[in-house]
Amino acid sequence: MVLMKMKFPAEKRVRLAQGLWLLSWTATMAGALTFCLGCLLKTELRRRAEVMDNTEIHCVPHTLMVVGIASLGINYFAGRICQDALDPGRFPRWKGFLNPYFKVSLFFTSLMLLAVIMSYAMKGSLEASLKIGLKNGIRFYKDTDTPGRCFQKQTIDRLQMEFQCCGNTDFRDWFEVQWISNRYLDFSTKEVKDRIKSNVDGRYLVDSVPFSCCNPSSPRPCIQDQLTNNSAHYNYEHQTEELNIFVHGCRETLVKYYMGLMNTIGAVVLSVFLVQGSVLVSLRYLQTSMEAVAGQENAEIETEGYLLEKSVKETVMEYLDPVLKIIMPNQVASSDEGAEAGNPAS
Amino acid sequence: MAVLRVKFTKTKRDKLAQVLWILNWVSVVTGLVLFSLGLFLKVEINKRWELMAERDIHYIPNMLISVGLIACAINFLGGKICYDCVDTTKFLRWKLLLLPYIVCTFFFTFCILVGALMCYSMRGELEGALTEGLREAMRLYKDTDTPGRCFLKRTLDTLQMEFQCCGNAGFRDWFQIQWISNRYLDVAKKEVVDRLRSNVEGRYLLDGVPFSCCNTFSPRPCIQHQITNNSAHFNYEYQTEELNLWMKGCRQALLEYYTYIMQSIGLTVLIIWLFELSVLTGVRYLQTSLENLMRLGDPESESEGWLLENSFVETARSNFNIIKSLGKCNQIDTVQNGDPNIDVPSTAHYGPANVPTKHISQAC
Numbered sequence: 067m068v069l070m071k072m073k074f075p076a077e078k079r080v081r082l083a084q085g086l087w088l089l090s091w092t093a094t095m096a097g098a099l100t101f102c103l104g105c106l107l108k109t110e111l112r113r114r115a116e117v118m119d120n121t122e123i124h125c126v127p128h129t130l131m132v133v134g135i136a137s138l139g140i141n142y143f144a145g146r147i148c149q150d151a152l153d154p155g156r157f158p159r160w161k162g163f164l165n166p167y168f169k170v171s172l173f174f175t176s177l178m179l180l181a182v183i184m185s186y187a188m189k190g191s192l193e194a195s196l197k198i199g200l201k202n203g204i205r206f207y208k209d210t211d212t213p214g215r216c217f218q219k220q221t222i223d224r225l226q227m228e229f230q231c232c233g234n235t236d237f238r239d240w241f242e243v244q245w246i247s248n249r250y251l252d253f254s255t256k257e258v259k260d261r262i263k264s265n266v267d268g269r270y271l272v273d274s275v276p277f278s279c280c281n282p283s284s285p286r287p288c289i290q291d292q293l294t295n296n297s298a299h300y301n302y303e304h305q306t307e308e309l310n311i312f313v314h315g316c317r318e319t320l321v322k323y324y325m326g327l328m329n330t331i332g333a334v335v336l337s338v339f340l341v342q343g344s345v346l347v348s349l350r351y352l353q354t355s356m357e358a359v360a361g362q363e364n365a366e367i368e369t370e371g372y373l374l375e376k377s378v379k380e381t382v383m384e385y386l387d388p389v390l391k392i393i394m395p396n397q398v399a400s401s402d403e404g405a406e407a408g409n410p411a412s
Numbered sequence: 413m414a415v416l417r418v419k420f421t422k423t424k425r426d427k428l429a430q431v432l433w434i435l436n437w438v439s440v441v442t443g444l445v446l447f448s449l450g451l452f453l454k455v456e457i458n459k460r461w462e463l464m465a466e467r468d469i470h471y472i473p474n475m476l477i478s479v480g481l482i483a484c485a486i487n488f489l490g491g492k493i494c495y496d497c498v499d500t501t502k503f504l505r506w507k508l509l510l511l512p513y514i515v516c517t518f519f520f521t522f523c524i525l526v527g528a529l530m531c532y533s534m535r536g537e538l539e540g541a542l543t544e545g546l547r548e549a550m551r552l553y554k555d556t557d558t559p560g561r562c563f564l565k566r567t568l569d570t571l572q573m574e575f576q577c578c579g580n581a582g583f584r585d586w587f588q589i590q591w592i593s594n595r596y597l598d599v600a601k602k603e604v605v606d607r608l609r610s611n612v613e614g615r616y617l618l619d620g621v622p623f624s625c626c627n628t629f630s631p632r633p634c635i636q637h638q639i640t641n642n643s644a645h646f647n648y649e650y651q652t653e654e655l656n657l658w659m660k661g662c663r664q665a666l667l668e669y670y671t672y673i674m675q676s677i678g679l680t681v682l683i684i685w686l687f688e689l690s691v692l693t694g695v696r697y698l699q700t701s702l703e704n705l706m707r708l709g710d711p712e713s714e715s716e717g718w719l720l721e722n723s724f725v726e727t728a729r730s731n732f733n734i735i736k737s738l739g740k741c742n743q744i745d746t747v748q749n750g751d752p753n754i755d756v757p758s759t760a761h762y763g764p765a766n767v768p769t770k771h772i773s774q775a776c
Contacts, residue, residue: 210632220628246632249647250647252646282569282570282573282624285556285562286596287623288622290623301596
């Protein structure tokens with residue numbers, strides 16, 4: 067039972083080969099585009115690598131880059147094969163090459179689809195990585211004198227200003243962390259001593275945020291200190307005030323930014339996947355229809371082309387049998403013993 | 413004595429025409445480049461229109477845009493002419509147009525040069541526009557409730573954060589204006605009333621700056637208020653503190669930015685000017701060699717091309733005389749004192765059938 071049989075008269079074969087040549091060039095450029103998109107995504111992820119805890123999400127751009135390069139190779143060979151396909155003298159030399167070629171091509175094309183699925187599936191991993199990274203960034207904000215952490219303040223300030231966000235989940239994260247270094251605290255004043263005594267860890271906690279949380283669109287000069295104290299500022303109510311500082315948390319903003327980028331890239335990669343798939347399908351039809359012509363006297367006869375010689379289930383079983391034999395040799399032996407035991411009985 | 417005379421064989425002429433055809437198309441592209449540079453400069457200046465006072469600085473991008481468009485048109489025509497010049501019959505079509513075309517293009521290249529030099533001279537005007545514009549913007553910083561000025565605060569804040577600058581000449585400019593609106597001042601408090609009374613105009617002046625002046629590279633949290641009061645902050649000395657706020661003034665930062673853009677544009681325009689001049693020289697040689705070819709009669713022969721037929725001085729003198737005689741064409745001839753009744757002997761040359769009477773009597 068052949069899968070998706072189609073009749074191919076000589077003229078249709080010629081047109082198929084020509085169409086396939088054009089399609090393979092389109093797919094080559096699409097493959098180059100995929101590679102560039104992978105590079106773009108990797109660059110964007112690396113730019114904010116300081117606020118990410120792990121690099122698990124980097125597997126998405128890596129996959130895209132690998133697929134891009136592989137599709138360049140796949141489409142190059144597709145172009146060469148379709149050029150030789152119509153020439154009965156040159157086509158036979160591709161005979162041994164074609165089956166492994168299809169297997170490899172199918173693998174890389176499915177990898178494209180996998181990359182798109184991964185970009186959605188790894189949202190949770192990205193969010194967790196950002197949560198830890200931002201928490202550390204806020205914790206080490208004050209350590210501008212510690213080697214290895216001295217740029218955290220700068221990183222977090224620029225991040226908050228560029229993405230218009232404040233804190234991890236929201237601005238209240240700054241209330242739970244000492245973000246003013248002890249070097250700039252006057253321990254002789256009563257106020258400082260009170261604050262440090264007020265909590266178990268002896269940290270200087272304030273209901274203030276750094277200047278980078280200030281919203282330039284606010285009509286009034288920025289209120290950074292004593293945010294929760296309405297009486298400290300004239301005509302101010304912190305419960306209803308929305309324009310003073312940025313209300314969104316940086317984690318949410320960054321996740322939205324990256325998911326938006328990956329959605330766009332995913333849409334483009336899906337269309338590249340369709341183009342690549344059609345290249346492979348056309349090439350398979352061309353191969354099977356030209357193979358039927360081989361050895362015939364009249365090269366102009368109508369032939370049949372198909373995708374798979376047997377049905378899907380049979381083809382899958384054909385490939386899985388040797389694998390199963392390796393995994394489960396006991397079953398085969400026990401069925402033999404059972405047969406032998408059964409025989410003397412009968 | 414011709415200026416820079418060169419001999420041209422037929423093949424050399426044809427090659428010159430072909431090369432000039434290609435170069436003219438390249439010049440069309442450079443004309444487009446000029447146009448887009450002018451457009452870019454116009455967009456950049458318009459982006460910060462709120463921070464620039466009304467000054468005549470738009471003439472430079474406008475000039476670049478118009479020069480770019482004219483260059484495209486001239487070089488397009490030049491390309492067509494050079495394409496036709498390979499064939500001597502087609503050249504005759506353009507024969508009368510070529511010299512005026514070359515003269516026009518020569519004067520046009522002066523416009524390109526002027527455009528390039530203007531780019532370098534714009535700095536003074538721009539500085540004046542920025543000083544006034546920034547002063548005005550800082551004055552209106554607090555008026556976020558006045559229609560037409562409500563976005564000035566955001567513009568100025570984003571400018572200071574983006575260009576890493578503070579104030580007009582420096583951060584002390586903020587000490588001289590009231591940048592906190594009266595809506596947010598509690599006039600019941602003694603401190604506020606004292607400050608308002610401390611100056612003639614009743615403005616709330618303080619030694620504080622907006623948050624956008626804060627330097628992100630500072631190791632300590634930003635000190636925005638009581639900047640000049642060392643005792644207000646622990647371990648702080650404002651005279652030596654350089655990393656707390658942005659030290660550069662926004663006028664200088666913007667000026668540097670625009671000067672960089674205009675110097676790059678000016679350099680590009682100078683290179684384009686040199687290129688146009690070389691194309692024009694080629695066209696002039698082509699024109700003179702083809703005209704000399706026409707005089708010789710044989711289309712396959714060698715001809716000479718030059719830049720000027722006579723030396724510079726002679727050409728200048730003859731052109732000056734032409735201009736003088738153009739001016740004289742309306743004047744009456746004053747030799748006979750303007751009296752039309754006096755007979756002026758004719759100076760016509762007689763042909764064979766029109767001999768004077770003296771000769772006929774001798775023959776008889």
